Amino acid sequence: MDMQVAKKKLGLKERYAVMTRGLDWVPSYQKMEDIYPYMTYEGIKIHDWDKWEDPFRLTMDAYWKYQSEKERKLYAVLDAFNQNNGHLNVTDARYINTVKLFVSGISPLEYVAHRGFAHAGRQFPGPGPRVACLMQSLDEIRHAQTQVHAVANYNKYYNGMHDFHHAHDRVWFLSVPKSFFDDAITAGPFEFMVSIGFSFEYVLTNLLFVPFVSGAAYNGDMGTMTFGFSAQSDEARHMTLGLEVIKFILEQDPDNLPIVQRWIDKWTWRGYRVLTLVAMMMDYMLPKRTMSWKEAWEIYFEENGGALFKDLARYGITMPKCAEQIALEKDHLSHQAWSTFYNYAAAANFHTWMPDEDEMAWLSAKYPNSYDKYYRPRMEYWREQAAKGNRFYNKTLPMLCQTCQVPMIFTEPGDPTKTCYREVDYKDSKYHFCSDHCKAIFEHEPEKYVQSWLPVHQIYQGNCFPEGTDPTVEGFDPLAAVLKYYHLESGRDNLDFEGSEDQKNFDEWRGMATKNV
């Protein structure tokens, strides 16, 4: 009888070397700089691409194997969630607004990340980073697709999500996440890797996914929890890639240090401003809170980021300077953001509301230095006014920051009673900024940021009305026209949660789920 002898397999390190090295060739009739045209203009110097190593040592064959397993698990859960009317098991219908925020604000970014990594992978001459970028590019399109599939179930029942991608490209506050990624993919391939791979994935992604996904779990949203965890299992690899990028670039040439430090400073701040949306989601939008924004910042940035920058100190990298201002803002960020969205609920694709008494007590406990003193009084006032039938909707458009595109709602570092304004005169125009950091980013690359598509400017210029709109007719209602342009239905997709169709339907359906009708 023939004995089946197990072939000796290659070890992980050897397998990785075989599958990621020697896959390329030296061109003979084309010049390297013609094939890889973006390799030098950013000033980054690379001498040996083979020094690049993925510490997971993941090869494409193993990648397909584990990714398909993740997909099978995810879709089994999504089927079960849908078959079981899972949407009626969430804590209360206010929660669903976080899902709206996610699908219109974040999922389209996953798709842009897919394009960005495909582009970066194409541009790098080393096969190691090309393989890593290929995997991440595939991950990102998987995230976009699975998120859309998961949220599609909510879209059958709730408002505001029906044209999320159209909204992403137009709705005023969605220009904050959109412009962040547009900024990154229009940078060079090295800056893209530092911006998304390192600053966003390594330093900030935990603040996006872990509280959001844990929050979904805590609020009975099995569908979102599962796509979140499925995506997050890829994020751990992305984070590792991000850290590897930084170490690789810095080890290649000492001249790379100041360029990389500037990018880290810029992108940590840019990413943090985008996370304003996450901060208010955690503190105001989850009916059952997991932790406060401030606590999450302390664990995932101050503690974990602190350890990271201590480790990178051996290359000469220092903690971004903006961390000092962020530390001052952590008591205020979510409250200032939610107040703004409460104001502008008439123009948003989700509902807002004022916290109830218990929720205010939670906020006071989590923010003992700021909530009762600065924010509770105005929220109580708004609540009283709403009870009297005077729910306040602000219809005056806010000034936006030229860099981050967040309305200029933030206060002076150290003085929460004074709004922070900065401005720069450039060529014939004046540009406005929410902070010293956004101003400094503009000043370094003004020709890039003068091109910003600022929703408020665009509305005032008449570019955000449906085709054929005549703004000169008597009684013209600009907000109504803008909502039509957004594909949002006024009175259904926007305004306060109290009295909304979502609220009414959820209560009725949940009632039907527990009673014989």
Add this chain to the structure above:
Amino acid sequence: MSTVFIALQTNEDTRPIIEAIVQDNPAAIVNEAPAMVKIDAEGKLVIRRETVEELIGRPYDLQELQVNLITMSGNLDQTDDEMTLYWNA
């Protein structure tokens, strides 16, 4: 020394892995959050294939961990036998 961590989904696949981590890293601290377990350790944390295999009674490939991984912090070094997270400073 700074803290490294790894976070895993709470499920039947990860239960023996967490047990293996606790066995091999006596100073590790296990924090349970909704649907997630986060394990912190000072400076270094090691997941050993052999320990996991003893607990589950079958061969185990450390790359299987990818399926249930949520996040981690620290420099990573992965071989056939060990997955190590560490800070240099």
